[in-house]
Amino acid sequence: xxxxxxxxxxxxxxxxxxxxxxxxxxxxxxxxxxxxxxxxxx
Amino acid sequence: xxxxxxxxxxxxxxxxxxxxxxxxxxxxxxxxxxxxxxxxxxxxxxxxxxxxxxxxxxxxxxxxxxxxxxxxxxxxxxxxxxxxxxxxxxxxxxxxxxxxxxxxxxxxxxxxxxxxxxxxxxxxxxxxxxxxxxxxxxxxxxxxxxxxxxxxxxxxxxxxxxxxxxxxxxxxxxxxxxxxxxxxxxxxxxxxxxxxxxxxxxxxxxxxxxxxxxxxxxxxxxxxxxxxxxxxxxxxxxxxxxxxxxxxxxxxxxxxxxxxxxxxxxxxxxxxxxxxxxxxxxxxxxxxxxxxxxxxxxxxxxxxxxxxxxxxxxxxxxxxxxxxxxxxxxxxxxxxxxxxxxxxxxxxxxxxxxxxxxxxxxxxxxxxxxxxxxxxxxxxxx
Numbered sequence: 034x035x036x037x038x039x040x041x042x043x044x045x046x047x048x049x050x051x052x053x054x055x056x057x058x059x060x061x062x063x064x065x066x067x068x069x070x071x072x073x074x075x
Numbered sequence: 076x077x078x079x080x081x082x083x084x085x086x087x088x089x090x091x092x093x094x095x096x097x098x099x100x101x102x103x104x105x106x107x108x109x110x111x112x113x114x115x116x117x118x119x120x121x122x123x124x125x126x127x128x129x130x131x132x133x134x135x136x137x138x139x140x141x142x143x144x145x146x147x148x149x150x151x152x153x154x155x156x157x158x159x160x161x162x163x164x165x166x167x168x169x170x171x172x173x174x175x176x177x178x179x180x181x182x183x184x185x186x187x188x189x190x191x192x193x194x195x196x197x198x199x200x201x202x203x204x205x206x207x208x209x210x211x212x213x214x215x216x217x218x219x220x221x222x223x224x225x226x227x228x229x230x231x232x233x234x235x236x237x238x239x240x241x242x243x244x245x246x247x248x249x250x251x252x253x254x255x256x257x258x259x260x261x262x263x264x265x266x267x268x269x270x271x272x273x274x275x276x277x278x279x280x281x282x283x284x285x286x287x288x289x290x291x292x293x294x295x296x297x298x299x300x301x302x303x304x305x306x307x308x309x310x311x312x313x314x315x316x317x318x319x320x321x322x323x324x325x326x327x328x329x330x331x332x333x334x335x336x337x338x339x340x341x342x343x344x345x346x347x348x349x350x351x352x353x354x355x356x357x358x359x360x361x362x363x364x365x366x367x368x369x370x371x372x373x374x375x376x377x378x379x380x381x382x383x384x385x386x387x388x389x390x391x392x393x394x395x396x397x398x399x400x401x402x403x404x405x406x407x408x409x410x411x412x413x414x415x416x417x418x419x420x421x422x423x424x425x426x427x428x429x430x431x432x433x434x435x436x437x438x439x440x441x442x443x444x445x446x447x448x449x450x451x452x453x454x455x456x457x
Contacts, residue, residue, distance in 0.1 A: 048291075049289075051152065055282050065274070
């Protein structure tokens, strides 16, 4: 198996962080919308 | 622009795009008529062509086994910038948009200077020379006539083409198709309905951008594990596991599109929005999956190939909304696009990718037909 470069570890951290942000913002925004308080993400 | 990146180097091409769009952004901050402002902002908007330049540049710098993650982080995080700008700039500048234009233009000029000063076209001189040597017209036509390249272009039309189509379509869809359900949530004024509909629609673009790096990572993972689960696709090519991952994404996109129609027909707003979030993730799997393959399939012509796949496929952004609006029942547009466009696209993709014939032999005209018998550069796209 080819050896990974040093950046790859940080790259994975970034992509997991981006997924977590996507999930959190989506849940928060939809919760606001379904309780009549939309406007955060739009 | 992909051709220009191969020919002149991505750092020069990107610096040029940033410089002219930055200058035009500064000019637009001093516009005194709407017509002038419109034209100047139109020129600034053309900076979107820089996407393929970055794809080419990343492909020239990163190793084969990490290319999916690298391209995904570049493209996914970069696209999220549009959403971040939409969220942050109004809060930072309020109605003083001309100040925002001025400051962003200055930042663009600064980055252009830095890119030009510090940028290198590739990790080694040989890779840059190879790309530069393959920018002739026949070389370009050779890429355009490979069935695998056309299959990838259709796959990108199914993912990114659909993503930009949905960006423009979804706010109107939720405001119209779920007007009563949105009113039941307490949004009765026109502006409030638009805000709620925009919130639901933004779920798609947000997830489609931020999950894209994960798709590239998954492509790398499938390649590392050598997963080729589909017996109807070839497992012979060196990048075959990546093609199998992309196939998974294309099926998911089609299924999610039909699920959107089902949720709409049943009038289930919460279900529709949850499906939309899953749809955004499926789209990101497609966009990330395509550009984990393109640089490996066309190692000698990464810019030309990225330009073909990434450019032509954006036509979907115009075509799909026309179909959505043409279908009498607003909820049936998604299933119509899935059946009329995506099923044939997937069929072509499978046909193009199931062949064990080499890239050079599987296309309209042979490699010799377009490039001649004598090889002028080392290596090859096979």
